[in-house]
Amino acid sequence: MDKETWSRRRFIGQAGIGVATAMTAGALESLAGVTLTYPNDGKLALLGGKAIREGKSWPAWPHVDDNVISKIVETTKSGKWSRIQSAQGTVATFEKAFSGLIGSDFCVATGSGTQALSTCVEALNIGPGDEVITSPYTDFGTISAILTSRALPVLVDLDSESFQLDPDEVEKHITPNTKAIMPVHIMGLPANMERIMAIAKKHGLLVIEDACQAPFSRYQGKPVGVIGDLGCFSFQASKAIACGEGGAVVGNNQAMMEECFTVQNRGASRAGKNERIGPKYRMNEFEGAILMGQLDEAKSRFETRDANAKYLSEKLMAIPGLTPQKQYEGTESGSYYNYAMKYDSEEFGGVDRAQFLKAIQAEGVPFTSYIREGLHRAPWVDTILNQQVYKRFYTEQRLRSYRESMNLPKCDEITDRTLVAFWGSAVLLGGREDMDDIVNAVTKVYENRSSLKSV
Template sequence: MDTNDLSRRKFIGKLGAGSAAMMAAYAIPSYSISAGGGIDKLAALGGTPVRKNVSWPKWPYIDEKMVEGIVKTTRSGIWSRIDDPDGTVGTFEKEYAKLFGASYCVATGSGTQALSTCVEALGIGPGDEVITSPYTDMGTVSAIITSRALPVLADLDADSYQFDAADVEQKITPNTKAIIPVYIGGVPCDMDAIMAIAKKHRLKVIEDSCQAHLASYNGKKLGTIGDLGCFSFQASKQIACGEGGAIIGNDQALMEQCYTVQNHGTSREGKHETIGAKYRMNEFEGSVLMGQLPGVKERFALRNENASYLNARLKDFPGLVPQKRYVGTESAGLYIYALTYHKEHFNNADRSKFLKAINAEGIGFGGYIEQGLHREPWVDHILGLRSYKEMYTAKRLKKYKEDMHLPQCDLACSRMVSLWASGTLLGSRRDIDHIIDAIMKVYDNRDKLNLL
């Protein structure tokens, strides 16, 4: 069968029995392009949108109890965590560690600060190298270069959007000290392979779990697999307080060092011991987070249920393929719901045409990260810094620049489409069906996409 001519009827016929049953239970309306006009016509070309004047679940989560907590904190006059070790921040740290089955938690002012704290606490600095992904927020790399270490970027598996374990091992040098896996979309990397590599080469593992709240892999919560796990509570995240972050771990001495680093180098005993910025979370952030914890497991479960439903509805549909998941993945944080766009199944229409069409139908798909960090100006900037020229040989820096050829990352950037999921995947089944309806409407009108 020619997949470029895949009709809705043929698409349903290709599904397995389980998926076909689900499709029957939640049937997709038939969009016949021959009928012309109305709902059959792309909204971008004057038709009626699949989803019109219907709002998505609001995010971040707010309720009156949270507001009361902020008022209580305001009236208490205790606004900094150092004024009360058992205040909202200290209480949140205990509760957040419990959520993950971790022994300790240290709260920070952002996810980037959490990562930076971990790099410094592990003694990583000038002359050292840390391997991470090019497909991430700049905060991941910023945490490494803040300590004047060298962020080495490994290429991706283009279907999972995670760095490829084989390329990670290829990038190890005698100066490599740690690996930072990044869980894009809140979905696990191939952590069995990564941990095996780390053990073989005696490397530390800092998990960038900033998008991966409560996700699990082989019976462990993400953030508890490596030496340290880092999280973000930025306003768009699945647990949010505007800005904020946290580190979790089980090594008491290491976690105390994290506390000291984020407390401008001052230990709990008040001794000024080491290098560190002031990365403390304040009591207002702690109050908002404490207000978000009730119901967090239920919201996590609903996002995963809706993502599983979307995956089942799209099973065997070649035009949009859900993010690849590695064996061992049990659940995902779902900061975004990501898919790979295969334009050959959409009449070779560029991804931008698909995005224009589906956004007009009322579904907010985007391209997410425009280009990998290997293509951003910071690379040439650090190579020109005196500190890097002094701490790394000219030969090493030349090779570093040459290694910024990461074709699989470029491919992922060009093909990925995503939905922001923190709020969207808290929708009703009708909301989620609208996503499928819009995808199939655009697919049925694929021969019109190049008119956009």
């Protein structure tokens, strides 16, 4: 984009937002309508200038206050540290409270989000010889949960604008052995559940939602996590609701949820009968205490993050070369574990993503590339293909075609060139001045993009 076009777009953007066009010494109006004050001549911090956020800090996360501490002390003094010691303990209390907040009929707490996903796979009797379609762009816990039951995780390519599973690719990879689809609500925004549920219904498949990053997100009038057959959440320390490690399975089908309870309780049902295969995935009472200590404010924090993300999207959409993550029709709100964007190096004058990230980070704004490579490029693929259990339950032809299917160009484009993001759990709890700093940093880097090409 040439200088004249940029100036025209900038003026139109200002006029549309109602920003005064008068200029003052040392100050400019950003395209997004946020007053941008440049120290001195506006030199990039990477090149020796003063950073936009010099001397400022972001909100701390996880949040610790007297309420959280008192819950831990109370649990310690009680001597009831395992959920099996009390039917009214912190874990059981949390399960009831969380299902009420999420909007599910039932909840079973686990020791992590990965354990929650693994519980679902096992509870739905998915095992050797079966296939589960899921995303290559996720934490390895998603894949690990499928591998733990010795099923085959089938990875398919993404929508390059939403970073979510492409439903067309999902349908192409369904085989007679496919038992379930595991969509990942990556970054905390809903996947294309309308299409995914339609595909699942057409082919008679189960749907396990990996909503580990997405508590309270809503899509087409429904909370994420209860759209499919089962949904899973994570309470790891970086998540929007945190207890160090922890997770939960939610659902509305009582029979399925009872199977989930039995699986996570090392195969023992609520009646105390040892009924099936199951690891011990129980959440402990200290994790339940920490969660109960912050649950009262969890929804309001979600609303703060969602409102700040919406504000950022409105502003950043006006800046060339940085497009907020695409949201599917019917998306009402997002948890924003990460706030993600698609970076276009051409709009930034040919500056590659790595150099852009260095420039933004120098301004005090913590953009990263997030996941550095898709899981289809990780060593686990060759590991399982050489294991006897997979050779026994999958034909040689199927394993060969599986290896050949690990060519996912859109995912590669996202990880290698286009995605930039920042951690939302903490940053999006900031005030509007903090959000304006993000917009200002992007604008400053854009307006000085030509100086980056020689660095």
